[in-house]
Amino acid sequence: MRRGMFWAQGAAYASALLVFALGVSVSAEPNELLGKELRVNGVNRHYWVYVPQGKKVGAPMPAVFVLHGGGGTDAETLSDWFGFNEIADREGFIVVYPKGLHGEWNDGKEKSIRPFKDTTAVDDVGFISAVIDECVREFGVDEDRVYVTGLSNGGMMAHRLGIEIGKRLAAIAPLISNIALPIAGEEPAAPLSVLIMNGTEDPIFLLEGGELSVLGYEFGKVLSTEESLAYWLKANDITSEPERVMLPDTAPDDECRIERLTYRQEGGSLEVLLYVVEGGGHSVPGIDAPDRPRLIGRKCMDIHAAEVVWQFFKRHKRSTAGRAAAAPPG
DSSP states (O other), rough: OOOBOGGGGTTOOOSSBBOOOOOOOOSSTOOOOEEEEEEEETEEEEEEEEEOTOOOOOEEEEEEEEEOTTTTTOOOHHHHOHHHHHHHHHOEEEEEOOOGGGGGEEEEEEEOOOSOOOOOOOOOOHHHHHHHHHHHHHOEEEEEEEEEEEHHHHHHHHHHHHHHHHGHHHHEEEOOOOOOOOGGGGGGGSSOOOEEEEEOOOSSTTTTOOOETTTTTEEEEEEOOHHHHHHHHHHTTOOOOOEEEEESOGGGGGGEEEEEEEEOOTTOOOEEEEEEEETOSSSTTOOOOOHHHOOOHHOSSOOOOOHHHHHHHHTOOOOOTOOOOOOOOO
């Protein structure tokens, strides 16, 4: 039987959350997910891998890690929502869907979303590092092209991974999330290109930061979007003014607009991008997840987030200096 819930639809133990079945594939046939089990710190952990059609396992390929929101949406559903697998078939990269313990990531906040399953001591940074190692060994993943994206609780985890194991990553793209306050004072492991995408009317991750509060429950404090952006600008020694572009309003009925701010390192190749989803709620733009406007606000359809994230990722490659080659955004 499959179970899973999605924090981006509200929060833990709320009746309004969506419930899904958790499917485990045992083979890597075309369009199927390969289920893997890995023991980390005495605990059995799980993740799923999608190998693009027509690609031979063992050939050097990039890997995109996709981290679910709080509650643990299963890999099959998450892959359907985002559409990364179809992009992987076209572009030739592996997609990895790790599973948080009890459906949650230890993203650095003070409180667990599980009332009886405290996961704030779980070593998810160690788990993801171990998955990277195994994917390099078993699937031939190119260590210089490992990327992480995630939404909500998974977006916060992407921030934490960037801060703590940025030397192993080429770029990260945290979506509808901000940096947890308790880890905001940590020095980043390495300079790292970052894409942030947040809505101005997100009822969970407020633009001004502060306490995460969902349906009356509090889950700890986070930085504001501006402060999260500033953290990465400082980490990358970027002091220049951004290039600002208002993206085309391709879906006028969604009542949202998106502005892209691009910050580039002077004399270097690092970049930090901020997508401001004006009018957007706690929902990733363009993905095929159910709409819950009364609970989480509007979903913007002007862009397809997975395409935007991949186009950002593919411009970057890890180097010994922790820097990546970058071309201007398309």
